[in-house]
Amino acid sequence: MNDKRGKNTAASVRDRLLTLARERGEDFQLILTRYGLERLLYRLSQSNYRDRFILKGAMLFILWGDQTHRPTRDVDFLGFGDSSEAGLQAIFRELCGIPVEDDGLVLRADSVQVEAIRDETEYGGIRVRLFGDLAGARVRIQADIGYGDAVTPEAKEIEYPTLLGNSAPHLRAYPRETVVAEKYQALVNLGMANSRMKDFYDLWVIAREFDFDGLILSEAIRNTFSRRRTPLPVHTTSGLSSEFYEDAQKNTQWNAFLRKGRLITTPLSLADVCRFLDTFLIPPTQALTQDQNFRAKWVPGGPWH
Known part of the structure; x- marks a missing residue:
């Protein structure tokens, strides 16, 4: 590829x-970021490191429903x-x-920076930052990488959707069950200290759809x-309790998240979300604490039956 052709392709x-951002009414910078992440995934899928990373997080929503x-x-x-850090930077x-x-x-290989994630609300890991030019x-x-978690059921091979019809990344991805389990563990572990409103929203969307x-x-x-050495709650965890969802500071955080989040679907209130998640998460948890098999089925939006 000559330099002129490369510049023409990039332009x-x-x-x-x-054009896509305008058609969708989305922020162009967010579309650029999604494209950059997508093409990073493709490069990973073409590398010798493909099997060392399993995709998780919010990008899975695009895989599951073609929207984020x-x-x-x-x-x-x-x-x-x-x-x-040195190994991941390389x-x-x-x-x-x-x-x-x-x-x-x-x-830009020279832009790659790596650091430990020191946010107390995160479950450890390494953060990689780099820049691209288009x-x-x-x-x-930005890529956040965690280590040591259990994946149940096992990760599946997926083809990741692309914005412009480029060659698609093929790699392994988390199942929905482990996404739910990890976000639920964070709710239990953080309790009243939880300010991760995106987790409440993600769980609400997953359980509805x-x-x-x-x-x-x-x-x-x-x-x-x-694996995360967290005791299972016998009753409703404090992170879903009325004390939590009636707290003024939590409602301020929730409303700020809704206002700034550019969300596709918006729930009514933090109280509605917590009460709904209680009906989704507590029945299987109680079965586990009673050493019983939980044979119920959840339909989108619930309930268990």
Whole structure:
């Protein structure tokens, strides 16, 4: 590929993304970010490191329903193998140079920065930041990588949807059951200190739109709580209690999240969400604490039957 053709491709891609943003009424910078994350996934899927990362996080919503429900500015992985900062920096620098079909995006290997995630609300891990260039537009890319979690049932091979019809990433991704289990564990672990309103929203969306087998979901909850050394709650956790959803500060945080989130679907109130999640999460949890098999089925929107 000569330099002129590369510049023409990049300009064309940028124009198509701008048109797409206008058609959808979405922020162009968010579309750029999604494109950058998508093409990073493709480079990963073409590399020798493909099997060392399992896709998780908010980007899964695009896979499950071709829309994100809420915009995300980063990609999340469960990682395997070397978890050192130096090792991950070397991997992501190498990914920047993976030879792929021209998608207009140039990832800057010299921009790769790696640091430990020190946010107390996160379950450890490493954060990777880098930048890409698309016809002069700077594309910010962030990847958060956790280690050591259980995945129930096992991760599945997926084809990730693309914005412009480029070659699609093929890699492994989290099942919905483990997404639910990890977000639920965070609610229990953080309790009244929880300010991660996106987790409440994500759980609400998942429980409204998808069905679940009680045996599989309860096993995912058991395995995640065990791996993260978190006791299962016998009754409603404080993170879903009336004390939580009636708290003025929590409602301020929730309303700010709704206002700023550019959400596809908006629930009515934090109280509605917590009460709904209680009906979704507590029955399988109680079965586990009583050492019973939970054979119920969840239909989208509930209830268990």
